[in-house]
Amino acid sequence: MGKYPVSPLAPARFPDLPPIAGVEFSTVAAGVRYKDRTDVMLARMASGTSVAGVFTKSSTRSAPVLDCQKKIGGASDGPAAFLVNSGNSNAFTGRYGEETVGVLTEAVADAAGVPVDRVFTASTGVIGEPLPHDRIVGKLADLTEGLAPDGAKAAAQAIMTTDTFPKGAMAQAEIDGKMVSIAGFAKGSGMIQPDMATMLVYIFTDAKYDQAALQALVAEATEYSFNRITVDSDTSTSDTLLMAATGASGVDATGNPGFTVALEDVMLNLAHQVVRDGEGATKFVEIDVTGARTDVDAKTHALSIANSPLVKTAIAGEDPNWGRVVMAIGKSGAYADRDRIRIAFGDILVAEKGWVSPAYTEEAGAAYMKQSELKITVDLGLGEGAATVWTCDLTHGYISINADYRS
DSSP: OOSSOOOTTOOSSOOOOOOOTTEEEEEEOOOSSSTTOOOEEEEEEOTTOEEEEEEOOOTTOOHHHHHHHHHTTSOOOSOEEEEEEEEEOOOSOHHHHHHHHHHHHHHHHHHHTOOGGGEEEEEEEESSSOOOHHHHHTTHHHHHHTOBTTOHHHHHHHTOSSOSSOEEEEEEEEETTEEEEEEEEEEOSSSOOSSSOSOEEEEEESSBOOHHHHHHHHHHHHHTTGGGBOSSSOOOSOOEEEEEEOOTTOOBOTTOHHHHHHHHHHHHHHHHHHHHTOTTOOOEEEEEEEEESSHHHHHHHHHHHHHOHHHHHHHHTTOOOHHHHHHHHHHSSSOOOGGGOEEEETTEEEEETTEEOTTOOHHHHHHHHTSSEEEEEEEOSSSSEEEEEEEEOOOHHHHHHHHTTTO
């Protein structure tokens, strides 16, 4: 599919995403950066669709992100559209970037029959280069003519950059005897760190959902999914998560617990796939911290472990170097008591009471580290605070991919 070998942690195949009533997709190869590569996707949603969004907290966020942030929570009449390109992030491009967003949103509005304040764009790829928006505008007729309800997989492929596989997930929920569907896709592989990572995420449901309530729901679910993953601790300029609730099923899911669980499942599934496609990754790692004074402290410790280059390279080398976990706890800035810490690799108790566990053997630790999916558990013994984050190892592949990223 792409320039790099498919991640060994990739799912067996892209899931069969159900068509979502009220949503159509199309894709084209516009030559944004590379020739003969599908690099633009358009999604058009029916009138009355509620749109919610969560975005990067970067202070250098891109023009598309700033435009989307202004529009979220605005007018909800008329149809809506998402336009996304890969190859160029339209970030750090000054006034030109803002003008480009204006040109694209107005062109989509005209071509797709969507109010301009309901057109949401996103761009992903190289930072600091002007986006050749004329190439995209020139393909809008093809995009609108090609709109169809079964194009989610092609759309997921069109937004990939260093991704090695398209990422999709779906779930259903029964509400008042009727079934509603949720389907989504994402891109992300490197520059991944909470708030929100270099990700683009698009989720669609045929349920009806109040916009303000949907915004709150998506923000909360993001905190426990996309904001709990990290590949390399770098936060992107372009992170965008948009969710569209078309209401085409006629079922109002606002506040429904079953719908909430289904959405959380979709978002966590996609977040995990991003980690599994971490640039050069060979290990999928869960970091589970309990016993902290607060949940915030627990998350701080977990991210310190997950982002440590020494921890991540030890994992890549299948070295059960638990001392590096101790180091990462100590440097995090959150409170810890050395003599209360317990560390385990899977079910193997490695360290406790300020020292290596008497029953631990290096042979057992080394054998565990050979697995492709690992769990590191830390109990701080201080309180009820807990947090889980997911990461991957750091290999030579990460260096190779990023050393020639712009070539």
